[in-house]
Amino acid sequence: MKPKRRPTLDDVASLSGVSAITVSRTIRSPEKVSERSRLKVQAAIEKLGYTPDLAASALASKSTNVIGLLVPSLTNNVFADVLRGVYDAVETTRYFVQIGNSRYSALKEEALIRVFLRQKPAGLIVAGFDQTDPALNLLETAGCPVVQIMDFGRPPVDMAVGFRHDAAARLAARHLLECGYRRPGILAARMDPRTQSRLQVFREVCAEAGVLDERRVVTTPHASSVGVGRQLLELLLTQAPDTDAVFCNNDDLAIGALMEAHRRNLHVPEDLGICGFNDLEMTRNMFPSLTSIATPRFEVGRRAVEMLLAEIEAPDSVAERNVDLGVSLIARDSTRRPR
Amino acid sequence: MKPKRRPTLDDVASLSGVSAITVSRTIRSPEKVSERSRLKVQAAIEKLGYTPDLAASALASKSTNVIGLLVPSLTNNVFADVLRGVYDAVETTRYFVQIGNSRYSALKEEALIRVFLRQKPAGLIVAGFDQTDPALNLLETAGCPVVQIMDFGRPPVDMAVGFRHDAAARLAARHLLECGYRRPGILAARMDPRTQSRLQVFREVCAEAGVLDERRVVTTPHASSVGVGRQLLELLLTQAPDTDAVFCNNDDLAIGALMEAHRRNLHVPEDLGICGFNDLEMTRNMFPSLTSIATPRFEVGRRAVEMLLAEIEAPDSVAERNVDLGVSLIARDSTRRPR
DNA sequence: CTGAATAATGACAGCGCTGTCATTTGTCAA
DNA sequence: TTGACAAATGACAGCGCTGTCATTATTCAG
Numbered sequence: 001m002k003p004k005r006r007p008t009l010d011d012v013a014s015l016s017g018v019s020a021i022t023v024s025r026t027i028r029s030p031e032k033v034s035e036r037s038r039l040k041v042q043a044a045i046e047k048l049g050y051t052p053d054l055a056a057s058a059l060a061s062k063s064t065n066v067i068g069l070l071v072p073s074l075t076n077n078v079f080a081d082v083l084r085g086v087y088d089a090v091e092t093t094r095y096f097v098q099i100g101n102s103r104y105s106a107l108k109e110e111a112l113i114r115v116f117l118r119q120k121p122a123g124l125i126v127a128g129f130d131q132t133d134p135a136l137n138l139l140e141t142a143g144c145p146v147v148q149i150m151d152f153g154r155p156p157v158d159m160a161v162g163f164r165h166d167a168a169a170r171l172a173a174r175h176l177l178e179c180g181y182r183r184p185g186i187l188a189a190r191m192d193p194r195t196q197s198r199l200q201v202f203r204e205v206c207a208e209a210g211v212l213d214e215r216r217v218v219t220t221p222h223a224s225s226v227g228v229g230r231q232l233l234e235l236l237l238t239q240a241p242d243t244d245a246v247f248c249n250n251d252d253l254a255i256g257a258l259m260e261a262h263r264r265n266l267h268v269p270e271d272l273g274i275c276g277f278n279d280l281e282m283t284r285n286m287f288p289s290l291t292s293i294a295t296p297r298f299e300v301g302r303r304a305v306e307m308l309l310a311e312i313e314a315p316d317s318v319a320e321r322n323v324d325l326g327v328s329l330i331a332r333d334s335t336r337r338p339r
Numbered sequence: 340m341k342p343k344r345r346p347t348l349d350d351v352a353s354l355s356g357v358s359a360i361t362v363s364r365t366i367r368s369p370e371k372v373s374e375r376s377r378l379k380v381q382a383a384i385e386k387l388g389y390t391p392d393l394a395a396s397a398l399a400s401k402s403t404n405v406i407g408l409l410v411p412s413l414t415n416n417v418f419a420d421v422l423r424g425v426y427d428a429v430e431t432t433r434y435f436v437q438i439g440n441s442r443y444s445a446l447k448e449e450a451l452i453r454v455f456l457r458q459k460p461a462g463l464i465v466a467g468f469d470q471t472d473p474a475l476n477l478l479e480t481a482g483c484p485v486v487q488i489m490d491f492g493r494p495p496v497d498m499a500v501g502f503r504h505d506a507a508a509r510l511a512a513r514h515l516l517e518c519g520y521r522r523p524g525i526l527a528a529r530m531d532p533r534t535q536s537r538l539q540v541f542r543e544v545c546a547e548a549g550v551l552d553e554r555r556v557v558t559t560p561h562a563s564s565v566g567v568g569r570q571l572l573e574l575l576l577t578q579a580p581d582t583d584a585v586f587c588n589n590d591d592l593a594i595g596a597l598m599e600a601h602r603r604n605l606h607v608p609e610d611l612g613i614c615g616f617n618d619l620e621m622t623r624n625m626f627p628s629l630t631s632i633a634t635p636r637f638e639v640g641r642r643a644v645e646m647l648l649a650e651i652e653a654p655d656s657v658a659e660r661n662v663d664l665g666v667s668l669i670a671r672d673s674t675r676r677p678r
Numbered sequence: 679c680t681g682a683a684t685a686a687t688g689a690c691a692g693c694g695c696t697g698t699c700a701t702t703t704g705t706c707a708a
Numbered sequence: 709t710t711g712a713c714a715a716a717t718g719a720c721a722g723c724g725c726t727g728t729c730a731t732t733a734t735t736c737a738g
Contacts, residue, residue, distance in 0.1 A: 018718090019719080020718090021718060021719085022716085025716095032715085032717095033716075037716080037717080056723095059722095059724065060722080061723090062723070
């Protein structure tokens with residue numbers, strides 16, 4: 001009958017005939033321990049099946065190996081990819097990720113930041129730049145590195161990695177115009193700050209080209225989905241039946257728009273051009289394949305963690321503290337209009 | 340200039356003129372403290388902006404408020420919904436969720452269980468019943484409630500909530516047969532244990548009806564996606580061009596199959612019936628709308644947390660320890676064959 | 679008004695680790 | 709061989725909280 005109690009540092013120490021602190025060092029910085037001790041300690045650890053107690057370590061060292069990740073949505077495919085990137089980068093390290101879902105509410109986000117800070121996280125990743133003032137203040141005095149993700153432009157609290165939403169919308173608008181569409185519309189849901197920024201710039205480009213028509217701007221505060229995409233296109237075509245192209249503020253909407261076009265027997269890209277946003281795997285495989293703006297979601301997640309870890313290891317060591325990963329337009333059949 | 344140091348229990352205690360332990364009780368079980376003390380303490384907490392240190396609490400009480408969630412994939416939409424359910428249920432409680440991604444590897448899952456156990460979690464949620472033997476052993480002696488999710492049938496380590504994959508496949512197969520399809524195929528990717536179980540039962544039902552043809556069973560170990568769905572249908576139709584219906588082992592594959600059918604100018608449901616699995620929001624809004632097996636993913640996540648919390652509050656209090664949430668077939672246009 | 683019960687509070691130790699600083703051991707030039 | 713220095717190791721205190729048990733205040737039947 002084994003002792004029920006989990007083995008502690010002291011157990012390992014007495015078994016290997018060294019002091020507890022040497023065991024601690026063997027684990028955390030083996031180079032500071034002589035080879036002889038190290039081998040003895042490692043054997044004892046092996047034999048006892050010892051694993052350090054994280055709570056005790058956190059209490060004594062005043063910091064944890066938790067990386068807090070605050071996203072506005074778990075449903076949105078966009079953040080699924082960010083998550084993948086984050087987990088990919090964290091996996092081989094001693095850090096854990098803890099996710100908070102702010103549901104696109106700045107107030108809930110602020111509350112979650114408070115909650116995270118209670119556990120003295122090693123680092124924090126938050127989406128966007130639009131925190132409340134108290135939240136911003138908390139982040140500034142967090143005592144750990146912070147990376148804001150998914151956007152680029154404004155100065156970050158600490159570090160940031162993302163891409164320009166204005167540039168993305170500009171790419172989309174110009175592409176539709178270059179393809180020869182003259183009565184373009186836009187579909188947008190959720191209306192978070194990044195969506196609004198894209199909407200705004202798309203409008204501007206259209207206005208400059210003299211093709212802006214507010215009847216063709218259709219939005220909803222609801223979460224985006226394929227169903228909402230269908231509804232919004234329906235609404236758009238009711239308000240402005242002669243619309244010849246549509247920029248969908250994300251790919252779910254774009255797929256919905258495509259389906260609605262199918263239902264109405266509208267030909268894509270001849271009768272209606274469609275451009276999405278994000279370039280999810282799906283869009284490439286729709287029929288016809290959907291033009292979309294590719295966003296580096298996975299890379300954003302990975303890079304955010306890399307920046308965090310570098311900064312944790314050596315504060316102020318990260319030179320590039322505000323990173324634009326860029327976007328690109330992937331032209332496919334849904335805007336390939338025969339001239 | 341404020342003291343940089345975060346306020347502690349003792350600070351609150353001396354400000355409010357009671358002992359530290361009374362402050363602790365005011366926070367954890369206010370009903371054990373007189374109203375007079377409680378008010379004084381609460382005022383002091385407010386004034387100092389005190390928040391308990393989680394590490395210290397974990398060390399002293401030998402348990403945390405972390406709920407570990409182990410999923411095989413973060414990309415798969417299925418788990419996104421489970422996640423939502425979990426977060427939904429956890430949100431109003433004092434617990435946190437920490438996610439581990441096993442990437443469909445039982446060995447990685449075992450390692451992650453070890454990692455989670457180091458922090459003495461309040462509870463653990465793991466996907467499926469197919470853990471390695473050491474992992475099973477770890478779970479049994481975890482010292483916290485454990486819920487296995489997404490499956491039903493085998494006896495759980497502790498508790499389980501899910502649904503029957505055999506029943507789901509049976510529903511799909513019978514439906515296709517009832518719709519009059521006589522040369523049904525099946526598309527499956529990833530081939531995790533639950534997928535294999537569905538595949539197996541679909542085969543059996545087909546065999547019983549005398550319509551099983553192994554050329555129509557097309558699988559791949561790759562992760563499922565819309566693109567893979569297209570490829571698999573292509574392969575299926577190469578091997579057996581007269582196939583008249585297909586059960587896709589998840590909705591991504593089904594959407595891919597639908598797109599490939601469009602491309603080939605095959606009419607759905609006349610030339611090819613399609614039935615998906617999971618009933619993601621998308622399927623309802625495809626054109627034509629896709630028949631699918633609805634799985635209670637969100638509910639599984641929510642219920643798992645509820646069972647965990649009940650069990651944490653009062654061990655052995657949960658009566659129904661093995662819950663089948665059931666599945667249902669949602670018939671839509673993609674199998675609505677004109678007789 | 680008393681004694682017995684309960685409610686409210688507190689003292690104390692210790693959870694398992696790490697930071698700090700002191701001590702011992704080993705190495706090597708003079 | 710000695711002293712100077714670096715490398716290796718250890719003693720000790722304490723991180724901030726909670727479990728346990730003892731003590732004090734309060735209530736109430738008799």
